[in-house]
Amino acid sequence: MNIEQIKDIANAVLYEGYLLYPYRTSAIKNRQRWTVGVVYPRAYSEANGGREPWTMRTECLLWGQKTTRLNVSVRFLHLLVRQASASPAQDSIDEPSAHLWDTFREPWEEGIEREITALDLSLHDLLRHPQWREINFPSASLKDESDGQFREQQSIHGTVRVMIETLEKDLFKFCIQIENTTPDTASLPGQQALRQSFISTHTILQVRQGTFISLLDPPEALQAMAQGCRNIQTWPVLVGNEEECDALLSSPVILYDYPQIAPESPGPLFDGTEIDELLTLRILTLTDEEKVQMRQGDERVREILERTEVLSPEQFMRLHGAIRNLKPIEGGEEA
Numbered sequence: 001m002n003i004e005q006i007k008d009i010a011n012a013v014l015y016e017g018y019l020l021y022p023y024r025t026s027a028i029k030n031r032q033r034w035t036v037g038v039v040y041p042r043a044y045s046e047a048n049g050g051r052e053p054w055t056m057r058t059e060c061l062l063w064g065q066k067t068t069r070l071n072v073s074v075r076f077l078h079l080l081v082r083q084a085s086a087s088p089a090q091d092s093i094d095e096p097s098a099h100l101w102d103t104f105r106e107p108w109e110e111g112i113e114r115e116i117t118a119l120d121l122s123l124h125d126l127l128r129h130p131q132w133r134e135i136n137f138p139s140a141s142l143k144d145e146s147d148g149q150f151r152e153q154q155s156i157h158g159t160v161r162v163m164i165e166t167l168e169k170d171l172f173k174f175c176i177q178i179e180n181t182t183p184d185t186a187s188l189p190g191q192q193a194l195r196q197s198f199i200s201t202h203t204i205l206q207v208r209q210g211t212f213i214s215l216l217d218p219p220e221a222l223q224a225m226a227q228g229c230r231n232i233q234t235w236p237v238l239v240g241n242e243e244e245c246d247a248l249l250s251s252p253v254i255l256y257d258y259p260q261i262a263p264e265s266p267g268p269l270f271d272g273t274e275i276d277e278l279l280t281l282r283i284l285t286l287t288d289e290e291k292v293q294m295r296q297g298d299e300r301v302r303e304i305l306e307r308t309e310v311l312s313p314e315q316f317m318r319l320h321g322a323i324r325n326l327k328p329i330e331g332g333e334e335a
Contacts, residue, residue, distance in 0.1 A: 005239075005240060005241070006204060006239050006240055006247055006249065008261050009239055009249060009255075009259050009260075009261065010075060010202060010204055010249060011268075012261060012268065013036075013037070013200060013202050013249070013251045013252070013253050014075060014076075014077065014113065014200045014202065015077075015111075015200065015268060015270045015300075016036045016037075016200060016253055016270075016272060016274075017033055017034070017035060017036050017200075017270070017271070017272035018033065018077070018111060018200075018270040018300070019033070019269075019270035019271060019298060019300060019301055019304075020033055020270075020271050020272065021269075021271050021273075021279055021282055021283070022282070022286065022290065023283070023294050023297065023301045023304065023305075024290060024293040024294060024297065025108050025293065025297055026293060033109070034079070034109075034194050034197075034199050034200075035272075036199075036200050036252050036253060036272075037056070037076070037198075037199065037200045037201040037202060037233065037234070037251075037252030037253075038052070038053070038194065038197050038198070038199055038200075038201070039053060039054060039055065039056050039076070039158075039178060039179075039180045039197055039198040039201050039233070040052040040053060040054050040180060040193055040194075040197045041054060041156075041180050041181070041182040041183075041185035041188075041193060041196050041197065042054040042055075042179065042180060042181055042182075043182070043183060043184070043185045043186040044185040044186055044188055044193045044196075046186070047186035047187070052193075053232070053233050054179065054180050055177065055178060055179045055180070055232060055233075056177075056178040056198075056201055056203075056232060056233045056234050056252075057175065057176070057177050057178070057230065057231060057232040057233070057234070058174075058175065058176045058203050058205075058231055058234050058236055058250040059173055059174070059175045059229035059230050059231055059236075060173070060174050060205070060212060060213070060215060060229060060236045060248055060250075061167075061171065061172070061173060061174070061212070061213040061215070061218070061222060061225060061226060061229065062123075062164075062171070062172045062173075062174045062207065062210055062211070062212055062213065063170055063171060063172075063210055063211040063213065064123045064170060064172055064207070064209070064210035064211075065123070065170055065209065065210070066123065066124045067124075067209050068122075068123040068124075068207060068208065068209045068210035069120055069121065069122060069123070069207070069208045069209065069210075070120075070121045070122075070123060070126070070162075070174070070205070070206065070207050070208075070210070071117070071118070071119045071120065071121070071204075071205070071206040071207075072117065072118040072119075072121065072160070072162055072176055072203065072204075072205060073115060073116070073117045073203065073204040073205075073206075074115070074116045074117075074133075074160050074176070074178055074201070074202075074203050075113065075114065075115045075116075075201070075202055075203075075204070076114055076198040076199055076200055076201040076202070077111030077112065077113060077114070077198075077199040077200050078111065078112045078113075078114045078137055078153065078156055078198070078199070079109050079110070079111055079112075079153070079154075079194060079195045079197075079199060080109070080110050080111075080112060080140075080151050080152060080153035080195075081107050081108070081109055081110075081151070081152050081153075081195065082107065082108045082109075082110055082149050082150070082151050083107050083108075083149065083150045083151075083152070108297065108298070109195070110151070110298060111199060111200075112153070114135075114137060114198075116133050116135055116160050117133070118131055118133050118160065118162050121162065123164060123172070123210070126162065126163070126164040127164055127166065130161060130162060130163040130164075131161070131162040131163075132159050132160060132161045132162065133159065133160040133162075134157075134158075134159060135156065135157060135158035135159060135160065135180075135198075136156075136157050137153075137155060137156050137157075138155045139152075139153055139154050139155040140152070140153045141153070153195075154192075154195045154196045155182065155196070156180070156182050156196050156197070156198065157180075157181050157182045157183070158178065158179050158180040158181050158182065158198070159177075159178075159179050159181065160176065160177070160178055161175075161176070161177040161178075161179075162175070162176055163175040163176075163177070167225055171222075171225075173225075173229065174205070176203050176205070176250070178198070178201060178203070180196075180197060180198055182196045200252065201233075201234075201252065202234065202249065202250060202251045202252060203234070203236075203248075203249075203250040204239075204247070204248070204249055204250075205236070205247065205248040205249075205250065206246060206247050207246050207247075208246070210246070211245045211246065212238060212245050212246065212247070212248050213226065213245070214226075214237075214238050214245075214257050215229055215231075215236060215237075216237065216256065216257055217257065231250070233252055234250045234251060234252050235250070235251055235252075235253075235254050235255065236248045236249070236250040236251075237249055237250075237251065237255045237256060237257045237258075237259065238257040238258055239257075239258065239259065240258070241258075242258050262276070262322070264276070264318040264319055264322055265319075266307060266311060266315055266319075267303070267304070267307050268300075268304075269304060270300060270304070276319050277316075277319040277320060280308050280311065280316070280319060283304065283305065283308045284308060284309075291305060
């Protein structure tokens with residue numbers, strides 16, 4: 001199992017839709033970016049008829065034994081709001097305009113990575129005593145003296161429950177239940193509720209001395225049990241090197257087993273479409289004023305712009321298309 005390979009895939013899920021072209025705070029489409037893997041506070045969800053989910057549940061099949069050990073990692077983004085207290089430095093542009101200053105003052109939501117882990121769990125012990133981990137991140141408010149920007153974050157609370165159930169000899173159903181129990185959220189408007197939600201939530205599962213079973217392509221004898229796994233808001237797939245079965249990524253984005261990052265991509269673009277060639281070309285057509293807005297935005301936006309502006313012709317050509325493999329057409333007839 002290549003843990004770095006798994007993290008690359010998991011981070012692509014974590015930042016799915018985090019930033020949207022044209023990557024400016026003034027863009028209307030950037031008002032609602034948080035649509036993937038959102039686990040809302042329970043009080044807010046129930047006050048609004050349960051339309052917004054307050055829980056995420058992963059169930060999968062596992063071959064194991066008494067010596068089997070398991071690692072669970074739940075990851076998500078915790079939003080904070082950045083608000084400028086002053087206009088951008090005047091030397092950042094030749095002739096700063098009131099429009100740019102107003103854009104700089106607009107609130108901007110950023111995401112902080114959060115991770116809850118339950119490591120080296122014994123399958124034998126889990127059968128007798130399910131485990132749980134608390135999610136507890138308090139509110140925070142701070143000012144960055146270097147740029148005069150305030151950042152404010154609301155508190156979030158919840159639990160991660162880890163359970164296992166025997167199905168047959170050496171065959172088990174493994175379950176992870178994530179719940180957002182942040183209090184005093186019933187009357188919040190939707191956008192404010194997002195700031196106390198878990199965003200882009202996903203789970204990484206790893207096993208030693210055991211084997212996960214694909215839910216997409218299970219052995220025929222296990223198909224009924226695979227179909228009986230109840231997954232809410234998430235889809236677990238095998239991840240890592242092809243044919244390995246010791247790691248699962250339970251993702252709010254539908255994936256196939258063994259997803260891969262395209263080797264042609266020079267870096268993430270954080271857009272829900274993630275069409276590298278098209279987004280890169282569009283970035284290059286932005287005006288100087290629009291690029292100033294990008295640089296004054298999120299740090300990841302600046303990285304995208306700087307990376308795009310130095311791409312070589314060879315790197316652009318790699319983005320145009322790729323053939324992974326060639327296979328004969330079965331059952332075809334010659335003309």
